[in-house]
Amino acid sequence: xxxxxxxxxxxxxxxxxxxxxxxxxxxxxxxxxxxxxxxxxxxxxxxxxxxxxxxxxxxxxxxxxxxxxxxxxxxxxxxxxxxxxxxxxxxxxxxxxxxxxxxxxxxxxxxxxxxxxxxxxxx
Numbered sequence: 073x074x075x076x077x078x079x080x081x082x083x084x085x086x087x088x089x090x091x092x093x094x095x096x097x098x099x100x101x102x103x104x105x106x107x108x109x110x111x112x113x114x115x116x117x118x119x120x121x122x123x124x125x126x127x128x129x130x131x132x133x134x135x136x137x138x139x140x141x142x143x144x145x146x147x148x149x150x151x152x153x154x155x156x157x158x159x160x161x162x163x164x165x166x167x168x169x170x171x172x173x174x175x176x177x178x179x180x181x182x183x184x185x186x187x188x189x190x191x192x193x194x195x
Contacts (some may be wrong), residue, residue: 080129095162102156121171163187
């Protein structure tokens with residue numbers, strides 16, 4: 073293993089520490105921000121529209137939200153120490169790996185279906 077791979081391996085989080093979420097889920101990302109000498113945690117809530125990099129050390133995910141009638145997208149590194157935690161608020165049912173079509177939609181047209189759970193019949 074060369075030096076670059078060793079550094080990447082040291083930066084990776086364990087699989088248990090990684091949050092379990094998929095494209096289409098509504099998530100809250102707790103992100104640590106450094107302002108001067110102070111640190112604070114900022115929460116960014118939105119829909120995951122893309123995941124890139126799979127399980128590699130440079131994997132990232134894109135979260136989109138609409139704030140003040142303006143779409144805001146932010147890319148977060150999955151293994152970054154600045155990402156404190158990722159909370160899944162709602163699981164969405166989608167048929168695409170990338171939801172870039174949400175950029176063109178607004179209001180009710182930009183909603184995603186919630187993941188449906190099948191009811192078992194009791195006899």
